[in-house]
Amino acid sequence: MTTMDDRISEPEAGGTRRRAILEIAARLFAQKGYRGTSMRDIGEAAGVQGGSLYHHIKSKDALFVEVHHAALDEAERRITRAVEQHSQPWARLEAACTSLLEIQLDPASLTMPMMNDFREVPAPVRAALIERRDRFETLFRALVDDLPLPPNMDRSIYRNLLLSQLNSAADWVRPGRLTPQEIAAQIVRVFRHDASTG
Template sequence: MMIRDDRTSEPETGGARRRAILEIAARLFARKGYRGTSMRDIGEAAGVQGGSLYHHIRSKDALFVELHHAALDEAERRIAQAASQQLEPWARLEAACAALLEIQLDPDSLTMPMMNDFREVPATVRTALIERRDRFETRFRDLVANLPLPPELDRSIYRNLLLSQLNSAADWVRPGRLSPRDIAEQIARVFRHDISTG
């Protein structure tokens, strides 16, 4: 996951230090989850003592939200790039599915845990995460809107079933047999089943 620091008023050394802290925090959150990671853990791992950490980070909640949003920004960028290389609607959907699966199934991914760790965060944090996730899913809403689906098929149900399969892939995919691209092709075939024959 690429961490961007848009605080241009901060000296370069401060910006670089903050980016390093964000990278360390992202790895800790990915490994230990929201609840299992404390500001003290982050400070110790980053070599920043006590109150000095709060010079760079306002709070654990704000930090988690920032990292979650950065994870979705990166995922959205990769999905948009993959889909934009295809012209046909089904090919665009399959490319987007493959890009999301590559993120979800990467064992070293920081993005996937940040995207999926909603269970243990406080309600105010969860609200911010859900709002950003809903904006992220607009990408798939647009892709599904352009598919030649039968008029009686509810596109919202279709999209949610598709995203449920993609987002839970790490729970049911066994590594080694099929690549993320192969799995995306299979999922796209299942979701296209019988549509062309009416």
């Protein structure tokens, strides 16, 4: 499982105590959601008294955005590493799908709750989350743009349908039946439309 210690470097975190607070906050947000988690909850879990927490963290909104961005940064790194192992466009897409599914389907993942908890947050926070998510999705835009798809296929619709399937995988995948790699291979098989076959 990826921890916040893995995701946030020393300069970004500003020390051991802050990294520990971010790790705890990420777990609480993942378990209880944005609305269900208070700064008091985070302070109590981190063993930090009242006002001392604000020495490390500006606000709950800022904390949620930071944790969300760190989670997406790590997901982006994982997918990029997986894609770089391949040169063929369909293999690159399958590698990206496998990596995203591994994150989505990991019951201990902190990344997906961060990505999916947009409805409860205030509008300015939501705007920041959506902006970062859209940048994350440029990974898949580039992968889809490289595919030899038929010329009459809309790549934007194709990409959004693919991401919808991947991002909702936890809702429809039955645990233990297939591995993330096997599921990714099936999804790519369904989505594969070569230009040569029309």
